Amino acid sequence: xKETTITKPLGTTVHLHRYRLRRLExxxxxxxxxGLVVLFLTICAIAPQxxxxxxxxxxDPTNLLQPPSASxxxxxxxxxxxxxxxxxxxSRDSLLIGLASVVVGxxxxxxxxxxxxxxxxxxxxxIMRFIEVLMTIPGILLALAIxxxxxxxxxxxxxxxxxxxIPRYARVMRSSILTVKHRSYVLASRSIGSSEFRIxxxxxxxxxxxxxxxxxxxxxxxxxxxxxxLSFLGLGVIKEIPDWGTVLSQGRGYxxxxxxxxxxxxxxxxxxxxxxxVIGDRIRDVLDPKKSNGxxxxxx
Amino acid sequence: xxxxxxxxxxxxxxxxxGSSMLVFVIMFVLPGDPVLQMLDGNATTxxxxxxxxxQLGLDQPFYVQFMQYFLQLLQGDFGASRIDSTPVLPKxxxxxxxxxxxxxxxxxxxxxxxTILGVLSAIHRNGIIDLTARFVGLFGISMPTFWTGxxxxxxxxxxxxxxPIAGSDGWKTLxxxxxxxxxxxxxxxxxxxxxxxxxxxxxxFIVTLRSKGLTERVVMYKHALRNALIPALTMMGVMVGxxxxxxxxxxxxxxxxxxxxxxxxxxxxxxxxVVQGVVFFTAIIYVLVNLLVDVSYSFVDPRIRRSx
Numbered sequence: 001x002k003e004t005t006i007t008k009p010l011g012t013t014v015h016l017h018r019y020r021l022r023r024l025e026x027x028x029x030x031x032x033x034x035g036l037v038v039l040f041l042t043i044c045a046i047a048p049q050x051x052x053x054x055x056x057x058x059x060d061p062t063n064l065l066q067p068p069s070a071s072x073x074x075x076x077x078x079x080x081x082x083x084x085x086x087x088x089x090x091s092r093d094s095l096l097i098g099l100a101s102v103v104v105g106x107x108x109x110x111x112x113x114x115x116x117x118x119x120x121x122x123x124x125x126x127i128m129r130f131i132e133v134l135m136t137i138p139g140i141l142l143a144l145a146i147x148x149x150x151x152x153x154x155x156x157x158x159x160x161x162x163x164x165x166i167p168r169y170a171r172v173m174r175s176s177i178l179t180v181k182h183r184s185y186v187l188a189s190r191s192i193g194s195s196e197f198r199i200x201x202x203x204x205x206x207x208x209x210x211x212x213x214x215x216x217x218x219x220x221x222x223x224x225x226x227x228x229x230l231s232f233l234g235l236g237v238i239k240e241i242p243d244w245g246t247v248l249s250q251g252r253g254y255x256x257x258x259x260x261x262x263x264x265x266x267x268x269x270x271x272x273x274x275x276x277x278v279i280g281d282r283i284r285d286v287l288d289p290k291k292s293n294g295x296x297x298x299x300x
Numbered sequence: 301x302x303x304x305x306x307x308x309x310x311x312x313x314x315x316x317x318g319s320s321m322l323v324f325v326i327m328f329v330l331p332g333d334p335v336l337q338m339l340d341g342n343a344t345t346x347x348x349x350x351x352x353x354x355q356l357g358l359d360q361p362f363y364v365q366f367m368q369y370f371l372q373l374l375q376g377d378f379g380a381s382r383i384d385s386t387p388v389l390p391k392x393x394x395x396x397x398x399x400x401x402x403x404x405x406x407x408x409x410x411x412x413x414x415t416i417l418g419v420l421s422a423i424h425r426n427g428i429i430d431l432t433a434r435f436v437g438l439f440g441i442s443m444p445t446f447w448t449g450x451x452x453x454x455x456x457x458x459x460x461x462x463x464p465i466a467g468s469d470g471w472k473t474l475x476x477x478x479x480x481x482x483x484x485x486x487x488x489x490x491x492x493x494x495x496x497x498x499x500x501x502x503x504x505f506i507v508t509l510r511s512k513g514l515t516e517r518v519v520m521y522k523h524a525l526r527n528a529l530i531p532a533l534t535m536m537g538v539m540v541g542x543x544x545x546x547x548x549x550x551x552x553x554x555x556x557x558x559x560x561x562x563x564x565x566x567x568x569x570x571x572x573x574v575v576q577g578v579v580f581f582t583a584i585i586y587v588l589v590n591l592l593v594d595v596s597y598s599f600v601d602p603r604i605r606r607s608x
Contacts, residue, residue: 129311132590133318136583139545142326167541175534182603211531214495218441218488225444229549232446233564248447255450256458266447274442 031282034275041272044091052085056241065258075260077251083261087268090244093237094272097158098224105162105223106216109169114208116170117177118200128174131167139164143230154237161226165219172215176208183207210284217280221273228269244269308594312587319583320373320576324366327572356382373580379573381566388577392559396581398468399558402550403543405478410485410539415532417486418493422501422528423520433490440487445546449480449553466555477554481546485539492535496528503527529600537593544582 044051053073060080068075074083116127134142143160180186181204189199231237231245242250244265251261335353353359357368372379378388413436421433456476457465467473500506501524509519548560559578566574 125311129315129318132312132315132587133322135541135590136315136319136586137323137579139541171534171537172531175531179530179601179603210499211492211496214491218491221442228444229446232444233549233552245444245446248450252450255454259454262447262450266444266450270443270447273444274438277438277442 030278034278037271037275038279041091041268042095044088045095046092048089048092052082052088054082054085056081056085056089058082058085065254065261067258068260074264075258077247077258077261078254083247083264086242086247087244087265089241090247090265091268091272093154093239093243094224094227094269096154097161097227098220098276100158101162101165101223101227102216102219104158105165106169106219108162109166110173110212112166113170113173113212114177114200114205117174117208118181118204124174127170131170134163135167135171139226143226157227157230157237161223161230164226165223169212169215169219173208173212176211177204180204180207213284217277217284220276220280224269224273224276304598305591305595308591312591315587316580316583317370320370320580321366323576323579324369327575328362328365369576378577378580381571381574383566383569383571383574388573391562391574392577392581395557395559395562398556399544399547399551399560400585401474402477402481402547402556402558403540405474406481406485406543406546407540409478409482410489410543411536413482413486414489415493418490418532419497419520419525419528421490422494422497425498430494433494436483437487437490437494440483440485440490442487443483445480445484446549446553448483449477449550452476452480453553468556468558473554473556477550477556480553481543481550484546485543488539488542489532489535493528493532496531497524500524500527526600530597533593533596533600537590540589541586544586 040051048056058081060076063072063076063080065078066072066076066080072082072084074087077083077086112127112131116124116131139161142164143157186199186203189203194202228243228245228248231243232249234246234249237243247265248262248269251258251265255262335349335356335358350359357365360368369379376389378392380387381391417429417433417436421427421430424430453465453476456462463472463476464470501520506519506524509523510516544560547558548564550556551558551560552564559581562574563578565571566578
């Protein structure tokens, strides 16, 4: 293998510095692009009236299913609504749903997984069986059942999506804690009389967070995907201003005659999720102490 | 080892029971009266509604309904659909092959593409394979399945006419849905494998192995890969659940007659026996796969085997 140099001993700081600078160039370019996309869509979510050329509810019967043109950048849909305007206005719910459900699901799942992995024994058995029960129910069913039980609203969709994500955070957290808690530095800390809490908080947890952070990163994207998927299936919140998934779902019927109605809202979802993931990857590299210490192994 | 597997089998059984219980509770607290839904707005007397409720046993308290349901389940009786009165079990069994085929194909695509790309990209860091792998990883996890599915349909079915637009007969109907769903899984696995592989490569024991004079091939594929597989294995267990859920959307896009489709329909019409039947089935599939994953942990990592 040519790349045996990646585990050069520390101390070769000159090389290290040069290596890191060179490494960052292409990823910074992507990071910049991703930042722009997220910034733009955040502005769209906060103040869509600044960006959108038309009103989202404006129906124009003379302009049904028009292909993209100068006056309608993304074309018009079956009701004669401007698709670009719909995409701009649709960003609000997606952003909110994505972020909020990661926070709720990540906190609950992370805590459960950490307790389960570290304490072990009967506690582990009970928590993991509960997690498995939760997991065996397909996420869409769980989200829908909860949303239906609580009534359709944005908050309930968030709770519904979050509850489906608890198992994956819990399991990833547990499995990395399991591999860390038998390491020698944990044994060393225990042998000098550290309290269990200290061992967990200072040694086990910091060394177990990397896979969990990757999961949470991906989680923002997947939550947006789940939310728009629910809307696509016609199970989301019904509003006067539709979200991306609903626009796309409505355009499906005209796929053969009007590709643009499906394509652009989907592109918005994909671009946004992609950008969030690129930024999330960067955040992971910065947050992970092992990588910011100058190790060469940071996943850029 | 046998003892461990036996314990896991037992607890798995409890998990299946638990999940059917959870679904029963969720469906029980859902708003909407199933009897009124069955009548579908047809005018009838309150007495007739009450009689129907009694017939279905819906006037009984929760625990009676649950015990009844559970006892029937143990006898292999899944009940009948409340919408069209067809028995649930044959209905599910008729739709299971389409979904299983889709899940299997997409799982194969995910694991093959994901693991191979992930390992190669970590070993040849910053090379062309690495760039490709990161691209596949990012796109896989970022594209909504209903969108990729629609784009693939537009290109390969509508414009090129290579694959059928809808249906679930024959291998040709499996290609596009399999790729659609498989790409998502591949994206997740590539990232996970690459990350853990890179983390493992930086550990001191790899330096030790190299300094012992082992070839890179042995260091990477025998030692590094095995240590990187634990989080990746967990991921694959989770993946099956994701794939099974994903079939709901993909089956809608490609109009495949699988259990994902009947599940979505059943939820909308509050057809409880069908929902419970489908969930029970997915639960069994899911638990079995995760049992395999848990057992394989011990083979990959002797530390876990010893701590048991």
